[in-house]
Amino acid sequence: MIIENILNASAELFTISTVILMMVGVTAGLIAGAIPGFTFAMAVVLVLPFTFSMTPVQGLATMIGVYVGGLSGGLMSGILTGIPGTPSSVATTFDGFPMARKGQPGLALGIGVWSSFFGGVISAIVLVLVAPQLALVGLEFQPWDFFSLVLFALTVTASLAGDQLLKGLISGLLGLLAATIGTDVIFGLPRFTFGQSGLESGFSFLPVLIGLFAFSQLLSDTRDTEAARKPLSADEEAVVKIEHRKAAILVLKRWGNLIRSSIIGIFVGILPAAGSSISNILAYDQAKKASKTPEKFGTGIEDGIIAPESANNATAGGTLIVMMALGIPGDIVTAIMLGALLIHDVVPSPSFIEDQPIIAYSIFIAFFVANFLMLGLQSITLRGFVLITKVRMYMLAAVILFYCAIGVFALGNITFDIWTLFIFGVLGFALKMMGFPIVPMILGVVLGTIAEKNLSQALAITTDLAPFFTRPWSLFFITLGAFSIFYPSYQKQRSEKTWTLAFIPLFLMALAPSIFMMEGVIRPVVAVGFLLGGLYLLAKRKQRGWVLESPSMVPDHPSDRE
Amino acid sequence: MHINRDAIVAIVLLIGCGLFINESFAIKEATFGQMSSALWPRIILAPLTLLSLIFFVKSLFQERSEGEQKGGFVGWLKYYKNPIFVFGFFAIFVATLPFFGMLVGGVLFVFLTLSYFGGWDSRSLFLHGLIACATVGFMWSVFTFALGVILPQGELFYGVIKGI
Numbered sequence: 074m075i076i077e078n079i080l081n082a083s084a085e086l087f088t089i090s091t092v093i094l095m096m097v098g099v100t101a102g103l104i105a106g107a108i109p110g111f112t113f114a115m116a117v118v119l120v121l122p123f124t125f126s127m128t129p130v131q132g133l134a135t136m137i138g139v140y141v142g143g144l145s146g147g148l149m150s151g152i153l154t155g156i157p158g159t160p161s162s163v164a165t166t167f168d169g170f171p172m173a174r175k176g177q178p179g180l181a182l183g184i185g186v187w188s189s190f191f192g193g194v195i196s197a198i199v200l201v202l203v204a205p206q207l208a209l210v211g212l213e214f215q216p217w218d219f220f221s222l223v224l225f226a227l228t229v230t231a232s233l234a235g236d237q238l239l240k241g242l243i244s245g246l247l248g249l250l251a252a253t254i255g256t257d258v259i260f261g262l263p264r265f266t267f268g269q270s271g272l273e274s275g276f277s278f279l280p281v282l283i284g285l286f287a288f289s290q291l292l293s294d295t296r297d298t299e300a301a302r303k304p305l306s307a308d309e310e311a312v313v314k315i316e317h318r319k320a321a322i323l324v325l326k327r328w329g330n331l332i333r334s335s336i337i338g339i340f341v342g343i344l345p346a347a348g349s350s351i352s353n354i355l356a357y358d359q360a361k362k363a364s365k366t367p368e369k370f371g372t373g374i375e376d377g378i379i380a381p382e383s384a385n386n387a388t389a390g391g392t393l394i395v396m397m398a399l400g401i402p403g404d405i406v407t408a409i410m411l412g413a414l415l416i417h418d419v420v421p422s423p424s425f426i427e428d429q430p431i432i433a434y435s436i437f438i439a440f441f442v443a444n445f446l447m448l449g450l451q452s453i454t455l456r457g458f459v460l461i462t463k464v465r466m467y468m469l470a471a472v473i474l475f476y477c478a479i480g481v482f483a484l485g486n487i488t489f490d491i492w493t494l495f496i497f498g499v500l501g502f503a504l505k506m507m508g509f510p511i512v513p514m515i516l517g518v519v520l521g522t523i524a525e526k527n528l529s530q531a532l533a534i535t536t537d538l539a540p541f542f543t544r545p546w547s548l549f550f551i552t553l554g555a556f557s558i559f560y561p562s563y564q565k566q567r568s569e570k571t572w573t574l575a576f577i578p579l580f581l582m583a584l585a586p587s588i589f590m591m592e593g594v595i596r597p598v599v600a601v602g603f604l605l606g607g608l609y610l611l612a613k614r615k616q617r618g619w620v621l622e623s624p625s626m627v628p629d630h631p632s633d634r635e
Numbered sequence: 636m637h638i639n640r641d642a643i644v645a646i647v648l649l650i651g652c653g654l655f656i657n658e659s660f661a662i663k664e665a666t667f668g669q670m671s672s673a674l675w676p677r678i679i680l681a682p683l684t685l686l687s688l689i690f691f692v693k694s695l696f697q698e699r700s701e702g703e704q705k706g707g708f709v710g711w712l713k714y715y716k717n718p719i720f721v722f723g724f725f726a727i728f729v730a731t732l733p734f735f736g737m738l739v740g741g742v743l744f745v746f747l748t749l750s751y752f753g754g755w756d757s758r759s760l761f762l763h764g765l766i767a768c769a770t771v772g773f774m775w776s777v778f779t780f781a782l783g784v785i786l787p788q789g790e791l792f793y794g795v796i797k798g799i
Contacts, residue, residue: 247683250655295717467748472770478725507641529670
């Protein structure tokens, strides 16, 4: 069955046109990722209008190409200029740039490229192995569980806004509210139209997303006239030759760091909204802690490039696992992919891999192949990157703004969609300027309909609210959501307040009841492990006299950087 | 205690919540099913109103927000001049789309935006005109001929055709 699915998907994927589209996607992603301020998420957003005329497999393969390319593209500017192209490669600059400055830019780039490649490949293998298994778990979900999962996704997204938790929650609720405008998804009744007939069909999801994310970002980039008039990168580096052979051997020799960082990347990717902007720094931090020579980090050592680059590419596999297994987007890129699937009337759900095996396995293979394409195309795009950096920001912004309009119109042939783009562009820009994170709002818009549908189904079965707290998965997600609200305070006060020492043990113990209620033998055993682990940690910390630990290096506001 | 930027945002949010809560009573009730069409929006509006209220109270006791512009309304206008102009150009472009169409309207929009940022000297105008024609023309061609999208042609186009 699996082999049959792989063969069928390969037949669909390995056509000349699809491979060319993937190559174009990877190249575009590499260049977009390399331009400071122009994130790969924006590149995936901008590719979307082109995909509506493609088959679902072609569209998704192109997007995955952009995604993988974009994750790796950031290392070029990070290593050569010291300015990370995307937030995913912030930690790469810590050692990549010093190594380039020491006269080894080719080796630094090589290590970055090969680490990205291996991280991506490890993540692709995990994706293929884990997604179908997680989808089986997803089949256990009932409406109450899905509703709680959506709540958890929103609270964790808001909590990633760090100090701005309140603004993050408001942003998420605004997204949910925006999704209610138009026609009620259950009965088809008009809602919040304020007497305007144009609003009866509601706001299309994709113009809203492009407006909130891409449009508002471009406006932010051009707020300062002087900055907008400058070339994208002031440094005009000469084209360097990537030292592939030496770099590949060096990366493989440090396989422990490579695997640990890739696992960190995958795990972070699975968490809703926690993308590669977090994983690269976490992996760097862990590599430093595990190193025998931590004092050398920051001076241009190999491990300092391997950790962030393998982690950020591995994150993509993690985000795809959740989208494919549960039908829930964990970040902007998977939200866009979900939108692309919906354009083709394909609705991701826990039965997605079973119902749409060709599309699902095409995603697996495309993700795998995209990493190889990235490896081959990196050297070529390095030249393109040098040329692109000479373009001025305002020129790029003006052209892309028009492209947003034409692209949004093309999605549905409706002029109102361009107005939607404009309205949400203004809203997104205003919120951003007021310090509200945008990502919770985007996820709110995407998840609003899913939440309402599941709540309606749950209430249709019974008006009793108890199942939200008595069903194991629902309770599990509610517990996670509740702890995620307190996570920013925990993170901020970790090395200052004593209560933070009890946070993780209590978290483990709180999760235990819901896991214990789950079917089978393994999960109840895991629950007992959680309970005992929590008790052990509490006892240990009490024995130590509640002594505070040293702080770790984790970014404060990562959710908006992607 | 003073009214700062966050307080104004909170007030706007609270007014918005009030409008939406009021409008939620105008939503028709379905005669079947368990969940009213107004229930889910109200479930959202209740915490949104509460959080906006907390945000308002919190903002009253906080120092001037980070990045908050001094110089009152004029200072604010000056600080956000570029986005305001570009939003204006874009709004005009969309509003005049039925007349100019996507091609001509797009060229004008890109040209205006480029010139606003890049300057109005003859060399820049020539360069901006060239970029606007080339990029918009390219995108228009791709969407029209390669993707088969029927883009708005505009009354101007029809007028020219009629004239010919």
